[in-house]
Amino acid sequence: MSEARALYEQIILEHNKSPRNFGPLDPYDRKMEGFNPLCGDHFTIYVRLKGDVVDAVSFSGAGCAISKSSASLMTTILKGKTIAEAKALFERFHRMITSDPDAPVDEAALGKLRVFSGVREFPIRIKCATLAWHALNAALEGKDEPVSTE
Numbered sequence: 106m107s108e109a110r111a112l113y114e115q116i117i118l119e120h121n122k123s124p125r126n127f128g129p130l131d132p133y134d135r136k137m138e139g140f141n142p143l144c145g146d147h148f149t150i151y152v153r154l155k156g157d158v159v160d161a162v163s164f165s166g167a168g169c170a171i172s173k174s175s176a177s178l179m180t181t182i183l184k185g186k187t188i189a190e191a192k193a194l195f196e197r198f199h200r201m202i203t204s205d206p207d208a209p210v211d212e213a214a215l216g217k218l219r220v221f222s223g224v225r226e227f228p229i230r231i232k233c234a235t236l237a238w239h240a241l242n243a244a245l246e247g248k249d250e251p252v253s254t255e
């Protein structure tokens with residue numbers, strides 16, 4: 106395993122052990138549930154907005170290490186982003202994680218999210234890594250139907 110890969114795994118495990126922004130937001134503006142029946146991951150994403158800027162994001166629920174650490178990391182990078190920027194980040198993350206495992210990763214565009222690039226080698230885990238993002242995206246779009254990866 107490369108040094109970068111080892112470091113990335115460490116970050117994922119650390120977020121799984123000590124998730125950031127864990128627990129409901131009070132007050133919140135948007136809330137969205139997300140399910141990944143394939144793995145049993147189930148999270149609720151809470152978003153607080155100031156105009157069209159993300160003021161805070163949190164999550165609750167349970168899931169595997171990949172889904173939980175992805176939700177945790179996501180909540181740490183969205184504060185201060187506009188809704189459009191947050192959605193663009195989701196698109197970029199989704200494009201990266203569904204790309205060929207050997208495709209280069211645009212580290213500048215992805216920032217910390219690049220730690221999930223290793224997930225590309227495990228297609229079954231892609232839904233785990235993107236679950237919180239799908240729920241976030243639906244919340245930002247103002248949808249009220251829970252999100253399922255199936």
Ligand code: ZN
Nearest residue numbers: 144169172233
């Ligand atoms: Zn999972």
